[in-house]
Amino acid sequence: MDNSLTLVSHELCPYVQRAAITMMEKGLPFERLDIDLAHKPDWFLRLAPLAKTPVLLAGDRAIFESAVICEYLEDTAGPPLYPTDPLERAQQRSLVELASAILANIAGLYSATNGELFTEKATALRSQFETMESTLEAQPYFNGEAFGMVDAAFATAFRYFDVFDTIGEFGILQQLPKLQRWRAWLAARDSVARAVTADYPALLLDFLRRRDSHLAGLIPYQSAGTPSKDGAPA
Numbered sequence: 001m002d003n004s005l006t007l008v009s010h011e012l013c014p015y016v017q018r019a020a021i022t023m024m025e026k027g028l029p030f031e032r033l034d035i036d037l038a039h040k041p042d043w044f045l046r047l048a049p050l051a052k053t054p055v056l057l058a059g060d061r062a063i064f065e066s067a068v069i070c071e072y073l074e075d076t077a078g079p080p081l082y083p084t085d086p087l088e089r090a091q092q093r094s095l096v097e098l099a100s101a102i103l104a105n106i107a108g109l110y111s112a113t114n115g116e117l118f119t120e121k122a123t124a125l126r127s128q129f130e131t132m133e134s135t136l137e138a139q140p141y142f143n144g145e146a147f148g149m150v151d152a153a154f155a156t157a158f159r160y161f162d163v164f165d166t167i168g169e170f171g172i173l174q175q176l177p178k179l180q181r182w183r184a185w186l187a188a189r190d191s192v193a194r195a196v197t198a199d200y201p202a203l204l205l206d207f208l209r210r211r212d213s214h215l216a217g218l219i220p221y222q223s224a225g226t227p228s229k230d231g232a233p234a
């Protein structure tokens with residue numbers, strides 16, 4: 001039986017990172033296969049009816065949608081990243097959905113074509129992160145000592161702000177002390193750090209700069225750009 005795992009990926013995709021973090025936390029070896037989302041290969045379109053990364057190839061079978069991939073990994077390999085109590089488990093799945101809504105607003109933020117739309121997205125994000133600030137109780141991770149799926153989901157959202165913070169101060173994460181502490185702990189986690197390549201910040205900045213957006217206009221010009229990368233991260 002073929003037990004190999006291949007994660008069909010895009011180098012900037014936060015949903016890919018969730019799956020990668022989950023596999024690393026579970027000690028599962030996997031290969032990563034990056035594709036160009038601007039020129040999707042036919043073999044990818046055959047495997048991925050929604051035409052989105054990530055897709056996990058488990059042997060000769062394909063699973064799409066990051067939440068479903070993570071559920072499969074949770075069902076088949078330890079250590080568990082969700083609590084066993086069904087109600088707590090459901091509540092944490094809800095928070096993973098909140099993280100997805102945050103990613104959608106982040107995409108809205110960096111795609112906003114004027115200051116008004118940008119402020120609208122920044123305000124929505126602020127409110128969503130305030131909800132998390134009031135939900136956070138334990139530390140260093142969401143459940144305390146053990147890293148879990150809520151951590152994996154939010155780590156990928158926080159990573160955007162490491163680059164956004166170099167562009168400007170947008171009032172989204174400020175004065176949220178518990179969240180900031182959590183963000184720092186997550187960034188220091190090995191699986192989170194290794195879910196992207198070392199040139200991720202430069203690639204993301206390059207991706208942001210190439211958009212026809214309000215945010216792109218705020219990025220200072222740098223002559224030494226990174227190579228062009230097509231495709232959308234969210």
Ligand SMILES: N[C@@H](CCC(=O)N[C@@H](CS)C(=O)NCC(=O)O)C(=O)O
Pocket residue numbers: 010012013014015016037051052053054064065066067231232233234
């Ligand atoms: N709900 C999906 C979202 C995945 C998603 O939006 N992936 C983006 C890249 S981060 C994508 O493939 N977009 C298609 C495109 O850019 O054409 C999941 O959780 O897996």
